[in-house]
Amino acid sequence: MGxxxxxxxxxxxxxxxxxxxxxxxxxxxxxxxxxxAGPMIATLVIxxxxxxxxxxxxxxxxxxxxxxxxxxxxxxxFGNTATFAVFAVLGNVGLGVVLAVLLNRRMPKALxxxxxxxxxxxxxxxxxxxxxxWQFMFQRDIGIINYYxxxxxxxxxxxxxxxxxxxISVIILDVWKNVGFAMLIAIAGLQSISxxxxxxxxxxxxxxxxxxxxxxxxxxxxxILFLITMNTIGAFKVFESxxxxxxxxxxxATRSLVMYIYEQGFKSFNMGYASAISLxxxxxxxxxxxxxxxLSKRWTFYE
Amino acid sequence: xxxxxxxxxxxxxxxxxxxxxxxxxIPSGEFVVxxxxxxxxKSTLLRIIAGLEPVTAGxxxxxxxxxxxxxxxxxRVAMVFQSYALYPHMTARKNMAxxxxxxxLSKHDIETRIADAARALQIEQLLDRIPKDLSxxxxxxxxxxxxxxxxxxxxxxxxxxxxxxxxxxxxxRIEIAKLHKLVDSTMIYVTHDQVEAMTxxxxxxxxxxxxxxxxxxxxELYRQPRNLFVAGFIGSPMMNFLPVDIVExxxxxxxxxxxxxxxxxxxxxxxxxxxxxRPENLSVAADGQGFIAGTLVLEEHLGExxxxxxxxxxxxxxxxxxxxxxxxxxxxxxxxxxDPRHTHLFGADGVRIGSTQEQGTLEHA
Numbered sequence: 001m002g003x004x005x006x007x008x009x010x011x012x013x014x015x016x017x018x019x020x021x022x023x024x025x026x027x028x029x030x031x032x033x034x035x036x037a038g039p040m041i042a043t044l045v046i047x048x049x050x051x052x053x054x055x056x057x058x059x060x061x062x063x064x065x066x067x068x069x070x071x072x073x074x075x076x077x078f079g080n081t082a083t084f085a086v087f088a089v090l091g092n093v094g095l096g097v098v099l100a101v102l103l104n105r106r107m108p109k110a111l112x113x114x115x116x117x118x119x120x121x122x123x124x125x126x127x128x129x130x131x132x133x134w135q136f137m138f139q140r141d142i143g144i145i146n147y148y149x150x151x152x153x154x155x156x157x158x159x160x161x162x163x164x165x166x167x168i169s170v171i172i173l174d175v176w177k178n179v180g181f182a183m184l185i186a187i188a189g190l191q192s193i194s195x196x197x198x199x200x201x202x203x204x205x206x207x208x209x210x211x212x213x214x215x216x217x218x219x220x221x222x223x224i225l226f227l228i229t230m231n232t233i234g235a236f237k238v239f240e241s242x243x244x245x246x247x248x249x250x251x252x253a254t255r256s257l258v259m260y261i262y263e264q265g266f267k268s269f270n271m272g273y274a275s276a277i278s279l280x281x282x283x284x285x286x287x288x289x290x291x292x293x294x295l296s297k298r299w300t301f302y303e
Numbered sequence: 304x305x306x307x308x309x310x311x312x313x314x315x316x317x318x319x320x321x322x323x324x325x326x327x328x329i330p331s332g333e334f335v336v337x338x339x340x341x342x343x344x345k346s347t348l349l350r351i352i353a354g355l356e357p358v359t360a361g362x363x364x365x366x367x368x369x370x371x372x373x374x375x376x377x378x379r380v381a382m383v384f385q386s387y388a389l390y391p392h393m394t395a396r397k398n399m400a401x402x403x404x405x406x407x408l409s410k411h412d413i414e415t416r417i418a419d420a421a422r423a424l425q426i427e428q429l430l431d432r433i434p435k436d437l438s439x440x441x442x443x444x445x446x447x448x449x450x451x452x453x454x455x456x457x458x459x460x461x462x463x464x465x466x467x468x469x470x471x472x473x474x475x476r477i478e479i480a481k482l483h484k485l486v487d488s489t490m491i492y493v494t495h496d497q498v499e500a501m502t503x504x505x506x507x508x509x510x511x512x513x514x515x516x517x518x519x520x521x522x523e524l525y526r527q528p529r530n531l532f533v534a535g536f537i538g539s540p541m542m543n544f545l546p547v548d549i550v551e552x553x554x555x556x557x558x559x560x561x562x563x564x565x566x567x568x569x570x571x572x573x574x575x576x577x578x579x580x581r582p583e584n585l586s587v588a589a590d591g592q593g594f595i596a597g598t599l600v601l602e603e604h605l606g607e608x609x610x611x612x613x614x615x616x617x618x619x620x621x622x623x624x625x626x627x628x629x630x631x632x633x634x635x636x637x638x639x640x641x642d643p644r645h646t647h648l649f650g651a652d653g654v655r656i657g658s659t660q661e662q663g664t665l666e667h668a
Contacts, residue, residue: 196388199355204402204453205376214401218392301392302435 047275057272064276074277076252077260084171084256085235091175093227096182101216103183104190116187120180127177131244134173135160138245163253166246170254173241178234182227189223190216221300229292236285257281305331305366305456305489307352312361314347314513321347323513324361329506334483334490338500339510339536345493346461348510352491353459354378365456376402381450382459385466387442389434395445396430399452406453416452423485424448440471447479451486460492464499476502497537501525509533531653534579540610540622542647543585545578545595560594566643571656579647582610585623585639593638597621599631613637 009018047064051057068074103115122130137144138159146156159169193216201215217224239258242248248255255263257277265274307329314322322344329335337345350356352363354375362369370378381402389398396417403413421427424444434442443463450458460479464472480503483490494500500507501521509516509524509532517529521537528534534542547558549571557567558578566578587593597613600620604627611623611631623639631637648656 194386194388196384196386197390199350199353200382200384200388200390201401202355203353203375203380203382204449205374205405206401207374210405215390218390221392301433 043275043278046271047279049272051271052269053271054269060272064273067273068276068280073252073255074260077255077257080167080253080255081236081238081257083167084174084238085232087171088174088178088235088238089228089231091171092178092182092231093224095175095179096227097186097217097220097224099179099183100186100190101212104187116184119183122177122179123181123184125177127240128244130177131173131241134169134176135245138169160246161250163250166250166254170238170242170245173245174235174238177241178231182231185227186220186223189220193219218299218301221296222302225292225296225300229289232288232292233285236281236288306364307457307489307491308362308364308367309348309352310362310364312348312351312363313359314344314351314356315359320359321513322351322359325515327508327515327518329489329491331489332487334480334492334503334505335508336500336504336506337491337493337508337510338495338497339516341495342512343510344513345495345508345510349382349459349461349491349493352457353380353382355382376406378457379453379455380457380459381453381455382461383443383446383450383463385462387434387446387466389442389445389449391434394431394433395426395437395448398434398445399430399449402449402453413452416454417448420448420451423451423482439467440475443467443475447482451482455488458486458488458490460490462494463492464494464496472499479503497539501537507537509536511536527655528579528647529655531577531579531649534647534649534655538581540582540624542579542581543619543621543623544649545580545615545619546617547576547578549573549576561596561638564592564594564640566594566646568648568656571648572650575651576656577649577653579649580641581645582622582624584641584645585621586625586641587611587623588638588640590636590638593640595619595621595639597637597639599633599635599637602630604630611637613639 007014009015046057048059048061049057050060050063099119103112103119140146140156140158140161143159145159149155149157158165160166197215197219198211201211206214237258238256239262242254242256242259246254248259258281261274261277261281264270264277307327309325309327312322312325313320325348337348339345347356351358354370354373354377358371363371365378375382389395390401393401399417399420400413403416408416417430418427421430424447426441426444426448429437429441429445434445437445443466446463463479464475467475476499479492483503492499492503504521506518506520507524508518511532516536517524517533519527524533524537528537528542531544535544545560547560549556549558549568551573552559552565552567554565555567555569556571556573557565558576559565595615597615597619599611599613601612603610603612607627608624609627611621611625613621613623615621621639650656
């Protein structure tokens with residue numbers, strides 16, 4: 001082309017093009033400012049305030065952040081969220097990849113579609129509905145799970161009312177709901193791997209688990225990294241399913257960070273403190289995602 | 304070691320048959336090339352031999368033992384893939400070591416074999432790079448190295464040169480030929496490139512639509528093609544095919560061409576046939592002479608020789624390979640003649656009747 005414009009954006013000869021360009025990005029820009037940048041800046045500002053939604057906010061400096069260090073409920077919620085995230089990510093990604101490998105094998109087409117649809121279906125159902133459904137399943141005395149466990153001699157489990165078990169129940173629901181999506185992404189990733197690698201591995205004598213660990217997993221690593229990142233971010237923001245299933249209980253046994261933010265902001269009207277915790281959550285997600293990407297350089301391979 | 308025998312090997316994908324019963328014996332140490340157009344089943348046949356594809360019927364024997372149900376590694380075959388299929392997450396060294404580790408070789412043996420192969424292929428300084436950081440030619444060498452270190456009975460190559468540029472292809476072709484002399488294993492090489500087939504092969508297997516059309520040394524195929532397909536496939540530019548009629552004449556059975564010229568075939572049956580003449584056997588005759596007349600379409604000058612493209616009155620396209628010389632005027636009417644000893648006659652069914660090497664004579668009226 002050769003006509004690289006060296007003058008500024010608003011130099012007379014470029015002005016028209018610049019305005020046209022800005023007009024094209026305007027709709028996206030308005031959305032971004034209104035729903036992303038604006039709230040983020042507001043959160044940042046409010047986190048330095050004492051604000052109860054009714055009276056005018058007052059500036060309190062870093063007081064809201066200092067409060068975090070002496071708030072055991074916050075750290076309980078943080079611990080719950082971190083535990084949930086670790087197991088939900090392991091469950092979703094691990095099981096998702098295993099299911100993908102199983103359903104990517106040669107089998108009758110119809111069977112393949114039925115299985116894939118069955119595992120993916122929960123991803124299509126509204127989360128609230130899923131949670132209500134599992135509420136019934138997890139009931140101690142009339143729940144279907146305990147009914148079948150009883151048949152094989154396992155005593156009734158207090159799925160939702162035992163502090164030790166409730167978080168596990170929440171994780172089970174999350175994996176059941178989201179594993180299909182991870183499976184679908186993993187199947188797409190598997191199908192982009194050339195069958196030549198598998199042929200080469202067979203000629204080299206590799207079979208079964210060795211092929212899975214030494215060929216499939218490394219070649220799928222970019223997909224796995226994507227799944228881990230997306231699932232981690234999602235897991236740290238877990239909210240609705242717990243609200244319906246246990247409402248954070250018993251006690252604070254299943255309360256997540258976002259639930260605690262909601263409680264502080266809209267029940268206790270500590271908007272300043274809620275904003276400060278939001279920033280903590282943002283910081284944690286950014287740090288974890290960064291660590292994942294840095295570490296991923298050691299285990300992901302791009303062709 | 305490394306005697307391969309195929310007995311009535313058949314393969315169908317679902318209801319679609321792709322290999323229609325192949326019988327072949329490859330003695331130890333031979334370099335055999337499967338050649339044919341795409342879709343002819345040559346790659347499938349190679350994968351069947353490798354053990355990557357099960358046969359529908361028939362037997363594959365290695366050194367007299369049926370290996371139909373053995374995995375590739377158990378057959379002691381090594382394969383070089385068209386895409387190289389180097390594991391992208393492993394260095395060249397690890398790529399070469401992978402199969403050896405699985406086979407349970409000691410660390411020392413693995414290192415020795417890799418070092419030997421790397422030296423032979425001149426890839427010693429590339430061993431710690433991953434495939435992404437290697438050029439196409441370098442990847443090719445590593446892929447060959449991965450095959451060599453396994454010390455297989457049978458080397459299988461699936462169009463290994465088709466991803467390389469022209470210069471590198473010629474160079475690598477020569478190296479594969481050298482490699483064969485070096486390792487002395489049986490090699491089977493699949494290509495659609497007849498030049499690769501002619502230059503590399505001890506014997507060529509020409510395939511078409513899942514059938515073996517002819518098996519022979521490169522020169523046998525060139526001089527005595529069994530049918531029209533082989534005649535057309537081997538040799539470049541392609542052999543000219545002239546539709547002729549074999550008639551009874553006072554001089555015996557003969558085909559009559561333009562200008563009253565006639566070529567006689569003592570053994571041929573009366574009726575329609577196809578006369579095959581290679582472009583290098585055609586020459587331009589004086590006006591009013593020659594067996595075929597055609598209008599010049601295009602002249603390609605290639606330095607040492609030129610290709611004359613012409614079209615005969617009946618629409619038959621002709622190519623003649625002539626020594627270079629002054630260009631003919633556009634649309635020139637050219638008369639072609641040939642040495643009758645270098646013609647091939649095919650019957651109406653496309654099968655070779657015989658060349659005129661002994662009995663044919665060309666007489667101009």
